[in-house]
Amino acid sequence: MSGPRLQVSRRQRATPYTSRVEALGVSGFSVVNHTIFPKGFQKSVAEDYWHLKTQVQLWDVGCQRQVELRGVDAARLAQMMTPRDLRNARVGQCLYAPLIDADAGMLNDPIILKLAEDRYWLSIADADILLWAMGLALGLGLDVTVSEPDVWPLALQGPRADDLAARLFGDELRDLPFFDFRVVDFHGEFVIVARTGFSKQGGFEMYPQGFELAGALWDALWQQGGDFELSPGNPNLIERVEAGLLSYGNEMTRAENPLECGLERYCQLDGSIDYIGRDALQKIAETGPTRLIRGVIFDGDACPACQHPWPLMIEARQVGYITTAIWSPRFEQNVALAMLDQGFWEAGTWVTVDSANGLQRRGKIVDLPMSD
Amino acid sequence: MSGPRLQVSRRQRATPYTSRVEALGVSGFSVVNHTIFPKGFQKSVAEDYWHLKTQVQLWDVGCQRQVELRGVDAARLAQMMTPRDLRNARVGQCLYAPLIDADAGMLNDPIILKLAEDRYWLSIADADILLWAMGLALGLGLDVTVSEPDVWPLALQGPRADDLAARLFGDELRDLPFFDFRVVDFHGEFVIVARTGFSKQGGFEMYPQGFELAGALWDALWQQGGDFELSPGNPNLIERVEAGLLSYGNEMTRAENPLECGLERYCQLDGSIDYIGRDALQKIAETGPTRLIRGVIFDGDACPACQHPWPLMIEARQVGYITTAIWSPRFEQNVALAMLDQGFWEAGTWVTVDSANGLQRRGKIVDLPMSD
Numbered sequence: 001m002s003g004p005r006l007q008v009s010r011r012q013r014a015t016p017y018t019s020r021v022e023a024l025g026v027s028g029f030s031v032v033n034h035t036i037f038p039k040g041f042q043k044s045v046a047e048d049y050w051h052l053k054t055q056v057q058l059w060d061v062g063c064q065r066q067v068e069l070r071g072v073d074a075a076r077l078a079q080m081m082t083p084r085d086l087r088n089a090r091v092g093q094c095l096y097a098p099l100i101d102a103d104a105g106m107l108n109d110p111i112i113l114k115l116a117e118d119r120y121w122l123s124i125a126d127a128d129i130l131l132w133a134m135g136l137a138l139g140l141g142l143d144v145t146v147s148e149p150d151v152w153p154l155a156l157q158g159p160r161a162d163d164l165a166a167r168l169f170g171d172e173l174r175d176l177p178f179f180d181f182r183v184v185d186f187h188g189e190f191v192i193v194a195r196t197g198f199s200k201q202g203g204f205e206m207y208p209q210g211f212e213l214a215g216a217l218w219d220a221l222w223q224q225g226g227d228f229e230l231s232p233g234n235p236n237l238i239e240r241v242e243a244g245l246l247s248y249g250n251e252m253t254r255a256e257n258p259l260e261c262g263l264e265r266y267c268q269l270d271g272s273i274d275y276i277g278r279d280a281l282q283k284i285a286e287t288g289p290t291r292l293i294r295g296v297i298f299d300g301d302a303c304p305a306c307q308h309p310w311p312l313m314i315e316a317r318q319v320g321y322i323t324t325a326i327w328s329p330r331f332e333q334n335v336a337l338a339m340l341d342q343g344f345w346e347a348g349t350w351v352t353v354d355s356a357n358g359l360q361r362r363g364k365i366v367d368l369p370m371s372d
Numbered sequence: 373m374s375g376p377r378l379q380v381s382r383r384q385r386a387t388p389y390t391s392r393v394e395a396l397g398v399s400g401f402s403v404v405n406h407t408i409f410p411k412g413f414q415k416s417v418a419e420d421y422w423h424l425k426t427q428v429q430l431w432d433v434g435c436q437r438q439v440e441l442r443g444v445d446a447a448r449l450a451q452m453m454t455p456r457d458l459r460n461a462r463v464g465q466c467l468y469a470p471l472i473d474a475d476a477g478m479l480n481d482p483i484i485l486k487l488a489e490d491r492y493w494l495s496i497a498d499a500d501i502l503l504w505a506m507g508l509a510l511g512l513g514l515d516v517t518v519s520e521p522d523v524w525p526l527a528l529q530g531p532r533a534d535d536l537a538a539r540l541f542g543d544e545l546r547d548l549p550f551f552d553f554r555v556v557d558f559h560g561e562f563v564i565v566a567r568t569g570f571s572k573q574g575g576f577e578m579y580p581q582g583f584e585l586a587g588a589l590w591d592a593l594w595q596q597g598g599d600f601e602l603s604p605g606n607p608n609l610i611e612r613v614e615a616g617l618l619s620y621g622n623e624m625t626r627a628e629n630p631l632e633c634g635l636e637r638y639c640q641l642d643g644s645i646d647y648i649g650r651d652a653l654q655k656i657a658e659t660g661p662t663r664l665i666r667g668v669i670f671d672g673d674a675c676p677a678c679q680h681p682w683p684l685m686i687e688a689r690q691v692g693y694i695t696t697a698i699w700s701p702r703f704e705q706n707v708a709l710a711m712l713d714q715g716f717w718e719a720g721t722w723v724t725v726d727s728a729n730g731l732q733r734r735g736k737i738v739d740l741p742m743s744d
Contacts, residue, residue, distance in 0.1 A: 005400035005401070005411075006400065006403075007401065007411035007412070009619075011619065012621075014680065030381070031384070034499075102510060127500055127503065128504075131479070133507070134474075136507040137511070138507075139513075141511075247383065249382065249383030306382065307381065307382060
């Protein structure tokens, strides 16, 4: 893997799995939530893609920090932070939820785990939502404790994840509905296991508490994994783009609102609940978003990494920009996520991609997720 | 430089200087505030140390993001966020200020620039203080706009910084007092120049607004720097430790309070002003902190990087831990910053350092900054 070296210090936290992924030959790291995050092993991204789609992988997602809201006003604070209607949320449910600011700009897109009527975990992407929640709670005088528990998520992803998880925790896990979680026993401790994950290949995310227990859980899964061709892994960029899974900081920032990100189904817009940014979001919804995230497939050799937005042109007019792009071995073309201006959303629309190396490539708009 | 590769994406923002430091042979990056931050060039850390202490360096500190508080309640919000007494702050003054939470835990240690009676910039270390300030402002219903302006700090550090800055901006800059700033003209735009920086070797931090202007300022300084032996640089770990400059995330986290960090002189403890965490901090002050950051010098070969705290022992008892350590060519020993339990603060106290490689080394407590 090319790229500059990452300087590691205490400021960039190791996870319970860091020493384990290093022993397994991790080739690169990223930094998310002040925590180091594996970004590749010996396999190429394409080899890893096929493995993820056919086998099972163990991922160090310890950087998905939990923001815990606990207390009488926990539900109230959770609802203030998201346009998603949480009134009917069940204990045991995972809820993908955009978080927005007062102008409806995206602040994060966690999965919210409802642990109890007065206890929520927000499993966050890269931003200190802890500080946002703390500031709101303090400013509003809410009766809620906001904290970052000592929880270190790991993910088991891929079509054979059920078989491996069942071997460790029993066949009941096979019946766990999508976006539900349950509590399993591991070494006498409760561990939350959720049917979620940052791929569309099936599997689980597990939330062990405490550094030592987390390491033991990784080891137990690893030891059971031999005859499943278990590999260490990490979110696969090809699979993520084809699946239309958005990444906070890449596809969405405070400059984008959830409607532009295609997240309208997670936004309660009828005025029946109160949340930060509601008025701004309703105003945007009245006329509809003027931009929308769409897929793009484009020609040419494997493109470089998209480190800054690449313009999408129709003749001399810029109609959008690509935020993430990579070569797809399945389509044998480059695949990308892009923000497109209104009027250019239709699948099949032809665009020119101004990619980093100055090459102009021919591309077209496609639906997300990208179909076979 | 050893260490894993850093995977770069749009989520990790480039600065206006990134392409320039790449052209100058940057050998590594760190990530601060979702922004990439150079961590070394061709020189060894020791060579760089001597250069910084005798010449002048140009640093990409674009990761020092500004949190702007602007409006009628800007002063009120700024004061709520820090125990430092801001009542007598002058426009044109830079104020080093601990930010704390309700339990007096450290949230950050920015320099606050007072731009106007109703406008402050917090030049922050690694944490999304923007979200903390936004949450407080919204929760408290304050009349203040909280934003991250398009400002890209760069630093000119070293004893010859005055000569270089004067060549570009005139000799008046030589008279700028320590921790004052003034506005200079560059390409017809206002640029704030402050006599501050993350070294004790003198120099300036400059705050150009806009990507293009920032790049032009870098280029202008670079072009003038030839006969000053100007080098690209970055905070030097040896110099930082010897100078006793603390790094948020390394020496201090939410688990430490400002009194433990030796920042009592920045804490108003007489009850005359109100700020978040005041009651907790006053309670700690009544009996005094039970831990304190001190310097340590220890024997042996050049130590590895301190990626997790190293225990400091006196016989079988742990009396503290090291958070940052590096070989000092000046002392010809290793130098470190450490948190020490009460009773073990006296300079000259002997301790055993349990460093990463399992070696036990003999060390002693020293005052900060470390004297010649």
